[in-house]
Amino acid sequence: MPTQLELQIQTMPDSPGVYQYFDKDDNLLYVGKAKNLKKRVMSYFNKTSDSGRIRIMVRKIVRVKHIVVPTESEALILENNLIKSLKPRYNILLRDDKSYPWICIKKERFSRVFATRNVIKDGSEYFGPYTSFKTVQTLLGLIRELYPLRTCNYDLSESNIQSGKYKVCLEYHIGNCKGPCEGYERLEDYQDCVNDIRDILRGNFKQSLKSFRTKMQELAAEMKFEEAQEIKEKIEALENYQARSTVFNPRINNLDVFSIVSDESMAYVNYIQVAHGAIVRSHTMEIKKKLDEPDEDLLQIAAVELRERFELRSKEVLAPFAINLGENVKVTVPKVGDKKQILDLSNRNARFHRMDQLKQIKIVDPDRHTNRIMAQMKKDLRLPTEPRHIECFDNSNIQGTNPVAACVVFKDGKPSKKDYRHFNIKTVEGPDDFASMEEVVHRRYRRLLEEDQPLPQLIIIDGGKGQLSSALKSLDALGLRGKITILGIAKRLEEIYYPGDSVPLYLDKKSETLKIIQHLRNEAHRFGITHHRDRRSKSALQTSVESIPGIGEKTMVTLLKYFKSVKRLKEATEPDIAKVIGPAKAKKIAEFYQIKPN
Template sequence: MKNIFNFKEFLSHLTTQPGVYRMYNKNGIVIYVGKAKNLKNRLSSYFYSKINNRKIEILVNNIQSIDVIVTQTETEALLLEYNYIKLYQPRYNVVFRDDKSYTYIFLSNDKHPRITMHRGTQNKKGEYFGPFSNRFDIQKLLKLIQKIFPIRQCKNNVYRIRSRPCLQYQIGRCLGPCISGLVDEQEYKVQTNYVRMFLTGKSNKVIDKIVTRMEKASIALHFEEADRLYSQIKEINTITEKHCIFKNIFLNKNYQDNIDVIGLAYDYGIICLHMLFIRHGKVLRNSNHFLELSISTELMKVIQKFITDFYFSNKKTLEFPNSILIHFNLPKANLLEDLLSKIAGHKINIQYKLHINDICYLKLAKINAMNALKSYISQSLIIKKRFIALATFLKIDNINRIECFDISHTMGEYTTASCVAYNKNGPVFSDYRHFNIDGILPGDDCAAIKQVLFRRYNKNIEKNKIPDLILIDGGKGQLLQAENIFSALKVSWNKDHPVLLAISKGKYRKTGLETLFLKTEGKGIFLPHDSPELHIIQHIRNAAHNYALSSHQKKQVKIQCTSSLERIKGIGPKRRQKLLKYMGGLQSLINASVEDIIKVPGISFILAKKIYHSLNY
């Protein structure tokens, strides 16, 4: 089955800013990480452009959801993409490299080391920094490094045969090690070491060393040398100040600290808290949390409660930060600090007035909170509009809750049923249910629907959980069974309230050609393929199908991994152990006769016959 990801809805409220996107499959696993200068344009290309690459086509068909994190520049996006690829190691990030490896920055192990871009097997002697996914971005980075640290980038065959310095030496971008006696060997080693430190995130140490050398040069009255060193410091500061994430990875003196950043956005009575989890100066992951705010509730109290609950509920799995950065004044922050410090076992500071190095992270969190809230509200409003359109189509006053049922089996075996619930805000995951179906003829979907509906509704149900509409994946046969069940129900709640609607995929089983049945007599109803009421029905039906399929697959795997003896009634763990021990294994037991099985202590003649027939027929 193809993915049910509604890309049109997702793209309709996507930002055009630069950033990083993560694609997830149906199991919630990140399958691809990418960056974009324009997120909307880049992600649109996956769905609106003609795909000639089979690998990309497979990726798109496996997308279940996408989330994005907005950055201030494309370079920030590159570095964040690199961190996420290292963290998640997505499957398709490897597949898409045309059977080649990622691009690295390579520092050779020659007498005069060369810095260059490397792609392929790492069989050369030297140091590799990366990986990076885009070679053009590495070329930009190499130009910046060459501008700051004048070490060679020329190929070895050119380096060995030169008789005079090249243009790079003339413009001060190379020390000219190709010409004997032109460069101080010690100076070249120093510059090489600076590059090494810079690429491993120790720019603060590089600056400290250069500052020390500049001061010594000034004292010795070597003003030209001091000016050159000052220019070098200025260039490092320029590159690290230009990009937020660059700055925090390469410059921040506290880059080893663990920091959580919370960005806040609020609108339409909904709060969005965007959390950035920064470990060792790198943005490892992010998450969005949405809270509804009633008129009588104070905003800061809700946020304070959320922060407390979040860290307390995740105390076993979360690596606690040293600092939490916020851009709003939180009342009684000192009490919250004390509580979180006790949970973490070390001091946690909640910082409101921030150092300039941390402001960019906070700005990043705020931007992402605003984008996530905009997306969330758009999504909720779309669902509400579709609920209204569906209520109008069905000619009922209002729809607050929809439940949908689907059946899944493999040629009649391992039959399971699913029930998913939706309200005007989207799926209600806490009310999702799956049912194991027994006692029916293999492949009888109508009997399966009859059983699951009886089990779901033949009991007392809370008033707010009585569905206004019940969707059934099937045709007239399934709808007839549903009507029979509801007419036979003897319950205290109003069983005539829910509207029953069957949705059949039709002869060709194509999306958009579904037939709807409100009655078991007469012809079905066809809705336009672009109608909002059909979209919400398809969306909920597909959610029920996926949930039924996942439950069925889990059941199938569990049964296949279970011993044949475990499926025989009357054979518990102790008897099973005795049978296997006495017979010398399962294969010997299968080959044994009824007379042989009776000899096992505790096994009667009737039970022996039952075991024999179960294992041989």
């Protein structure tokens, strides 16, 4: 029996996303990104040559959680956001004995902004950790391009500045600093720049962009076009970085997203928290149904619970339908645009979580899996009982020759191949699918009644209204109408027809009920085509062999049983044929087919 961790790994999707490892105390150990989640996570448990720290971490893993995103680049962004907000232990330790870099805003007059690997609790602000020092360098380069900050480590107290203790350096003369050390820049103006930098590091670019645009317009109005162009270049640099650092529209801020996927017994509610266009948290809650509660009620209960659990204070919530979360919370049901994309991503994560759980149940508790499938089929197809025994019929004929039919049997949603049956059409002349269907259905269930065999709960006819009506005639003749549910499935749009109902039923293309019906239909088609091919081959062999002078019916039957087809007989050597029917007759066949002596 696989462990819970093994089940989680086996049932992960082959999609881009982010994975998270947890220990037995549910502490977050590690956050990573992957182009293919399943392959990446499995690689941790297949490797034997990793560093000691990775082996130690792997031994501690008891649970894996994943978040699916559309692309690998978005997985990189999400990974960075989660590492910065959740600070998993091994993301810092697994880096060549060094911690990840941070960006520090020093607590001092005329605050410095710099990169560091050492976090000192002195009241300064630290942003990170960042997974790559290149990211830190890019950010700091952008900040220095936008704002002229000091790089010296002088103590710029008011008394030191007034006493003239320091002199401006080269950074002042080349325009990278405004000279606060000699009092050339006011503290309030400097700290306004620091506040803008703080917003940028948090992912909020709105205020900085607004300030730069206002300044650019003022400079343009004053005819200072060169200076206005410099500001414009800063705006472009900021917008370019913003586009690369967000998953969705950066104007989407402080938003909670809820979606729900459910079946007969369980519901799965996914929650995503979005700040400044980036996902900062994702969680999926499982709810066991008791009274067949509607999704609207379950989502509302789960949303209230999750908002309390995570202390969420967002004023706007996205949901697939309206729910009541109080007067101070706006619930939006997006139909198009960026918000709809976020809601779709939440729904996708809920569906993947449900699929993972169902795969695990199928491995650990197959009876529970079967019971759930049967209950779902009963509901979807509006059946009086669960379809534990299903039979599906399909006709096969090519250009009207060798008409045959196939009947395949599924029990508990799985093929029961020992119960498959094929039929040679006996009473119908020419290619008449309707009459052929009527014949085989009548023959099948007349025999089951005569032998007192159990009847199916559901019959599926591969075809539209015509084939369904023909099959229904046979059930009427046998007195089985109303005792067995019968329906037809048309191939073009996967329409499901019921007797007497002119409007077809359309099932969700991803529903398990439709997948089982399609499996039945495909099996019936495959089984029927195989039998039809065999009949055509045997017919061709029989016609060919009978035309050979000196070869009678008994010899024909022997060849038929041994070689199966004319093609194989023609490819055989004379000694091979002689082993079956003797050298004299083998010589006649070899001469007829012009087989070269071996």
